[in-house]
Amino acid sequence: MTEVLRTESLARAFGGLQAVAGVSLSLHAGQVTALVGPNGAGKTTTFNLITGNLRADSGAAQIRGRPIMGMKPWQVARLGVARSFQDLRLFTHMTVRENVLAATETASWFWQPGGTRARAQRQQRADAAMEATGLTALADARAVDLAYAERKFLSMARILAAEADIWLLDEPASGLDLASRLRFGQLLKDAQARGVAICLIEHNLDVVVELSNRIAFLDQGKVLAEGDPETILRDPALAAIYFGDRPQEAA
Numbered sequence: 001m002t003e004v005l006r007t008e009s010l011a012r013a014f015g016g017l018q019a020v021a022g023v024s025l026s027l028h029a030g031q032v033t034a035l036v037g038p039n040g041a042g043k044t045t046t047f048n049l050i051t052g053n054l055r056a057d058s059g060a061a062q063i064r065g066r067p068i069m070g071m072k073p074w075q076v077a078r079l080g081v082a083r084s085f086q087d088l089r090l091f092t093h094m095t096v097r098e099n100v101l102a103a104t105e106t107a108s109w110f111w112q113p114g115g116t117r118a119r120a121q122r123q124q125r126a127d128a129a130m131e132a133t134g135l136t137a138l139a140d141a142r143a144v145d146l147a148y149a150e151r152k153f154l155s156m157a158r159i160l161a162a163e164a165d166i167w168l169l170d171e172p173a174s175g176l177d178l179a180s181r182l183r184f185g186q187l188l189k190d191a192q193a194r195g196v197a198i199c200l201i202e203h204n205l206d207v208v209v210e211l212s213n214r215i216a217f218l219d220q221g222k223v224l225a226e227g228d229p230e231t232i233l234r235d236p237a238l239a240a241i242y243f244g245d246r247p248q249e250a251a
């Protein structure tokens with residue numbers, strides 16, 4: 001299985017708080033890795049360090065062997081990383097189509113050589129992404145007017161349209177009803193079949209079991225365990241940490 005992204009001992013503190021304390025992870029093409037752990041474990045911060053939204057204090061990360069530390073978010077995006085946020089970060093007063101088109105922005109402008117063709121391709125990519133996420137009929141609706149699940153799917157449509165092959169998804173299924181969750185699961189399975197490497201932050205363990213091949217369990221900024229979902233979720237010590245029933249540390 002091809003490794004596409006690797007982090008080595010990533011670390012980041014906020015003042016006295018060591019939010020990420022040496023995270024080493026690897027993502028593989030066609031595999032879904034779930035980042036699981038209690039609130040405040042450092043999951044979102046790990047994403048932010050990979051995507052260049054935050055600078056690491058130490059450690060390294062590479063995409064297909066290319067070091068990415070110190071890169072800006074747009075540079076990491078150009079290497080094929082697409083990311084969703086817990087708060088979605090849509091352009092709320094733009095339409096669904098405009099939101100999706102904006103995610104295809106790396107194509108050239110229409111006045112450049114080949115620009116007209118590139119622009120037509122962007123439209124096609126946006127149309128395909130809206131179709132795959134069930135948003136075609138809402139293409140002209142403003143993001144702010146969408147229902148909650150539709151906004152979540154719009155955030156996924158933006159990821160699809162970006163044609164990235166590494167997806168970092170921050171709680172993409174939270175708050176979805178069962179039917180939407182199944183639809184979302186199908187999107188992930190299709191992407192996985194195309195060889196996309198997916199990393200998913202997810203609190204709902206049913207979703208984790210349903211969708212992921214591997215779990216990396218984080219606590220207090222460290223990967224405590226890594227492995228297949230069955231094994232990790234059956235571990236009573238990890239369950240105690242996850243459900244807030246942490247054993248007292250020796251004084």
Ligand SMILES: Nc1ncnc2c1ncn2[C@@H]1O[C@H](COP(=O)(O)OP(=O)(O)OP(=O)(O)O)[C@@H](O)[C@H]1O
Nearest residue numbers: 014017019020037038039040041042043044045046
């Ligand atoms: N910009 C920041 N400034 C200060 N502290 C921060 C900042 N970002 C995160 N933290 C702190 O770092 C720790 C890790 O936060 P992070 O959001 O990465 O956790 P998480 O595992 O994603 O949590 P959750 O599951 O609740 O989203 C938390 O204690 C959080 O309060």
